[in-house]
Amino acid sequence: MSSENGQAGGGAEGAPPEQLALIRESVRKAKATAPKAKPRTWRGAALAKELPIARVVVDKGVLHLDRYFDYAVPEELDAQAQPGVRVRVRFGAGAHNVREGRREGGGLRDGFIVERLAETDYKGPLAALAQVLSPEPVLDPELLALARAVADRYAGSLADVLQLAIPPRHAGAEARTLPPAAAPPPAPDPGSWRRYERGPQFLEALASGHAPRAVWTALPGPQWAEEIARAVQATLASGRGALVVVPTGRFAARVDAALRELLGPDQHALLTADAGQERRYLEWLSVRRGSVRAVVGTRAAMFAPVRDLGLVVIWDDGDASHSDDNAPFPHVREVLELRAARGKCAFLLGSWSCTVEAAQLVSSGWATAITAAREQVRRTAPRVRTVGDDDVARDAAARAARLPSLAWQIAREGLRHGPVLVQVPRRGYVPRLACERCREPARCRHCAGPLEARDSAAALVCGWCGRDEPAWHCGMCGGFRLRAQVVGARRTAEELGRAFPAVPVRTSGREHVLDTVPGSPALVVSTPGAEPVAEGGYAAALLLDGWAMLGRPDLRAAEDALRRWIFASALVRSQEAGGTVVIVAEATLRPVQALVRWDPVGHAVRELSERAELGFPPVSRMAAVSGTPEALAEFLAAVELPHDAEVLGPVPELGTGTGTGSRAAPARRSGGPSTGGYTERALIRVPPGSGAAMAAALKTAQAARMARGNGEPVRVRIDPLDIG
Known part of the structure; x- marks a missing residue:
């Protein structure tokens, strides 16, 4: 190695002047004759x-x-x-x-x-x-780090998370020039937050730039959207951004209207799937470029790149819409918890009800509870009545009847003052049928799926394969007569229309969801989650077929039933205004009693205690692995799970089968095995602290299996909603 100043490696520093001159000359000649460096x-x-x-x-x-x-x-x-x-x-x-x-x-x-x-x-x-x-x-970099953290938590790939986080490009939207962000608004008045014991203090902390974490049990009624908007305004007043994620576009529209009313137009972005590609991408760009600093949206908005994020809000974390149906199946609550922890921002989980996961956040000390005093709850909630002993004494068939005399009485009284909501757990006409003689469920001869009647005159149809069954007979006793096991919303509407011929009957369900209904007398028959908001609130509500919700073979059956009942009842006028709810279910059951007392938090705390004793989520972390028996066995043998992991199963997966029994394959779900045949599922459970190791082990085993490219696929889902 040499240099122009005459110094060179190998002891040239002490050379005589004549030798140094020779070295300089040789270096000059070498540089003159060396080939010029080519550009890369x-x-x-x-x-x-x-x-x-x-x-x-x-x-x-x-x-x-x-x-x-x-x-x-x-x-x-x-x-x-x-x-x-x-x-x-x-x-x-x-x-x-x-x-x-x-x-x-x-x-x-x-x-x-x-x-x-x-x-x-x-x-x-x-x-x-x-x-x-x-x-x-x-x-x-912030969005990249979040996407990587989500991929690792759910044993998924970074590319899959980025597909959920970044909307498709629209060139026209990118060419638009967006205005700069407006000046921060003033801190809001607490307003209806004063109804809660820690409500005003929470807003004050947000406006002061702090990062409180809270689980908020909202009082029934329409004020929840305005209360979220006030929390957003308090955060904006501190110079930070806010993000609100709700389960459906209907909820998003209510928060959107509340934010417009409070902040004015063009001060926030609305990110929903039904906005169209151009509009949604333009709204997303306005957030990324900093033109707006407040966002309300549905599931995909959980990744919105809000600048200087100061608050994340999730409404109704128990709604299944918050769990993505695409790999790696992230849940909004968990993603927003990650964002709150990584970005040191405020966190607000709000709902009329309370999930077990929300109760755990409070019991662990990660968040504080914001609730109203019992006197305030009693004034705001409707009166809830059950079919009890007094009703049985007056009506011997009351307990077994689908619409006992108490329900008829409350419906007639309510219709004098306004609309009456009727919640029916199942959609359709008669979605479940059985033999009248032996009570054997009526099933399809081709796939063993459940037969259903879609109206009073049409032939029976399989609920899985869609084939008509014009000549059914019972395979057990040979009978030809059928009885309804479950009555759907359309059949209920038909029956109520005959019972109240002078009253209009409206239906709201998956095929056609009503957003609002007038405050005039009417019967509104709805499936859970599709209940429209009535102007001025419903005068009464009937919650039918409670056994259908509570009878599901799932760990969350009681929690979900109570949440659906409370969300319907929250649309009813307060007890002071004469609002009444009748629930047709066994009055002594714990979820029914929690509804009567309007105590979703107490129910969630007790559920959490029982799950802790059994080691079930959310106290533990769990993964569901499903596939054909051979593929599942091969996967479980190859995966190197943590030493404290416990494998439960495998057991047959509900809704699958060979076509000869009672388990036939419905349509394939995203990420499931491709064969559509008989599959099994195993649950892997680990205690707190080992969830990351379990996810990493499952991801490594799944990656190795995909790299080999042979065998049937195996589906891995971390923290599945359904572990029944």
């Missing part, structure tokens, strides 16, 4: 002069490719190929794994640039970026 190129094209390597996360959501890949940056793409932008790469034509140096896949795929580098540790030739799809940097 790829297939003859010049690469970027600075940071010529782009590290890319490729949109190929398979676990064995859940890593970054290095690509060369052509000089003409240098200015646009910045971290966070969308790119297109040739995956497999020189692309490689940055840790293993392996070529993978083939064809053009989309991806995101994670960072630009000066060097790569890959020894072979690199593929170059094929195209920069957009110069808009949609993936910032």
Whole structure:
């Protein structure tokens, strides 16, 4: 090694002047005759002069490719190929794994640039970026870190999480110029938050820039949306952003209206799936660019890139809509908890009811409870009545009847003052039938699915395969007569229409969901979750077929039943205004008593205590693994679970079978086994502290299985909602 100042390695510092002159001359000649350095190129094209390597996360959501890949940056793409932008790469034509140096896949795929580098540790030739799809940097380091944390928690791939987090691009929306963010609003008056013992203090903490965490049991009535809007305004007043996630577009519309009323127009973004691709992407861009700092939306909004996030809010965490149906199946509550912990921002979980997970957040000290005093609850909630001993004395068939005399009496009285809500657990006409003689369930001859009547005159139809069954007879006793096991919403509406011929009957369900109904007398028959809001509140509500909700073979059956009853009852006028609810269910059952007392928190605390004794979630972490018996056994033998893991099962998975028994295969769910045949499921349980190790072990085993590419697929879901 040599240098122009005459110093060279190997002891040249003490050389005589004549020798130093010779060294300088030899160096000059060597430089003059040395070939000029060529610019770095790829297939003859010049690469970027600075940071010529782009590290890319490729949109190929398979676990064995859940890593970054290095690509060369052509000089003409240098200015646009910045971290966070969308790119297109040739995956497999020189692309490689940055840790293993392996070529993978083939064809053009989309991806995101994670960072630009000066060097790569890959020894072979690199593929170059094929195209920069957009110069808009949609993936910032904060969102990338959150997506990685979610992928690791749910044993999924980063690419799958980014598909959920970043909406599809729309060029027209990107070309729009958005206004700068408005000045922070003033801190709000507590308003109806004064009804809660810690309500005003919570808003004051938000406005002061603090990060309180709370589980809020909201009082029944329509004020919940305005109360959320006031919490958002308090956060904005501190110079920070706020994010609100609700289960459905109907709830989002109510919070949206409350925010417009409180903050004015164009001060927040609304992110819902039914907004259309252009509108939704434009709203998302307004959040990413900082034009607005408040967001309300449904499930996918949990990843919204709000700047200086100061508050995350989830409404009704018990709604199944908060759990994504696409891999890796993240839950909004868990993602917002991650955001609150990582970003040190405030957290608010609100609901009319209370889940066991919410009760655990309070019992662990992670969050505090915001509730109203019992006197306030009694004034605000409707009166709840059950079919008890007095009713049986007057009506011997009251306890067994679907509509006992008390329900008829309350319905007649309520219709004098306004609309009456009738909640029916099942949709359709008669979704479950049985033999009148032996009570054997009526099933399809082709797939053993349940037969149902879709109206009073049509032939029976299989609820799974859709085939007509015009000539059914019982395979057990040979009978030809049927009786209804479960009556659906349409049949109920038909019966009530005959009983109250002068009163209009409206239905709200999956096929047609009503958002609001007038305050005039009417019967509103609805399935759970589809109840419309009545102007001025319902005069009364009938909660029918309580046994159908409580009889589900699932750990959450009681919790879910109480939540659905409370959400319907919360739409009824207060007891002071004459509102009454009748529940047709066994009065001594714990969820029924919790509804009568309007005590969802007490019910959740007791459920949490019992689950802690049994080691069930949320006290423990659990994973469900399903597949064909052979594939499941092979997977369980290969996975290296933590030493404290416990495997429960395998057992036959509900809704699957060979087609000859009572378990026939319905439509395939996202991420499930591809055969559609008989499958089994095993539950893996670990104590607190081992959840991350369990997820990592399952992810490693699943990645190895996918890399081999043989055998039937296995489905892995962390923290499944249904473990019945």
